[in-house]
Amino acid sequence: MARAAQLAVEGADRMSLTRQVRAGSLVRVRHGAYASELGVDAMERHLQLVAATWPLLGESAVLSHSSAAVLHGLPTWERDLAKVTVIRPEGGHGRAGTWLHARLGALEPDQVCQLQNLRVTSLARTAVDRACGLSYDRAVATLDAALRAGVRRSELEQIVRGARRRHGVGVARAALAFADGASESVGESISRVLIAQVGLPAPSLQVEIRDRSGRWVARSDFGWLEQRVVGEFDGRIKYLGDEASVADTVIREKAREQAIRDAGWVVVRWTWADLSDPIGFRRRVQAAFDHARGLTNPAS
Incomplete structure (x- = not known):
């Protein structure tokens, strides 16, 4: 992954980058970021988008929702992977742009972890965040996967209780009651x-x-x-x-x-x-x- 500024240092101006994109020797991952080739599937392409976007985010941003789900290996669906998703602390700025969806919210210290040198919501927090925004059957699949990965049901229940005023928490609560880690696939x-x-x-x-x-x-x-x-x-x-x-x-x-x-x-x-x-x-x-x-x- 290379940013335009880095390529400029190496002697590539805007016209040169445009020519390389047209020739197929470079592909544009997002504005100002390029790769030699795009990932073979939606998840790989999303990880490229994360790598291109992460350096632009402030120190308070934490990858969340679909971006965190990809990093944790939770189920994802292609329509959810067009943007990098992050949580910023309340009092900051939320936004939904072309490449980034930033939400405002509070995260407990144990709800943040490091994956691939990135700040990411924990597996349990990610599963509940995703379940709040999915249909019931996909929420069940997500929570099944979290339980199968070793997350304790009590931990998920605690996060759901803490999300009692959030949109979609009713779906997450019902899905968690039905969830079973013995299910081995979506x-x-x-x-x-x-x-x-x-x-x-x-x-x-x-x-x-x-x-x-x-x-x-x-x-x-x-x-x-x-x-x-x-x-x-x-x-x-x-x-x-x-x-x-x-x-x-x-x-x-x-x-x-x-x-x-x-x-x-x-x-x-x-x-x-x-x-x-x-x-x-x-x-x-x-x-x-x-x-x-x-x-x-x-x-x-």
Whole structure:
């Protein structure tokens, strides 16, 4: 990352920078900041924007919200990453510009940490800040991730109590009551929210499947133990790669699924598309329940 002033010292004037941008040898990260190439995804590009913006911020600024979420590895969504987000102490100046969204707020000493030589809101504070500004299902996914990373529920509850007058705190409070660190991905978290919303029984999470002799077979994302049904969220990421590796993955996944069935379970799978169709999703899971019941009681 290089700023225009630094490049000027090295002999690059404004016209030279413009020519290099047009030629593709430099890319503009933001006004006055350049890189040799842009990050490959939204998170990498956001980190470049943070690096370009941080030197311009005062000593009181603390990276927060979506910027802190990227640094902590919490879930983020691309629309939230167009600006660097910071908190400044009350009495300073808040602003929402092209590259920066600065909020005013108080931070307790234990709500600030250092990451990559940057002042950042703590993992717990970041999770609650994000949850206050997200939809319920995304707030659950964020708080699930914080719990999974080792944040104590009591710490999150304390921060939520301290935010009782903030916009969105009701969503954060409800999401925290539902949050479960056993959810291992955003897709699993949002699946769990939808399962509750469509009135299906609450599943157990990360269920260990064993065959009739007690030998371990697999671990499944969701398990309805009474119904003998396991549920699997398929984010498709595991199917990326060259043709040979994808084929090998598919073969192993089919063998794993057959082993689960041989152990006496019915398997139901779903994807992101299914999560956008609540009625269809409920029917899919209910059909698995009905199928499992038919296997248990073939005469019914």
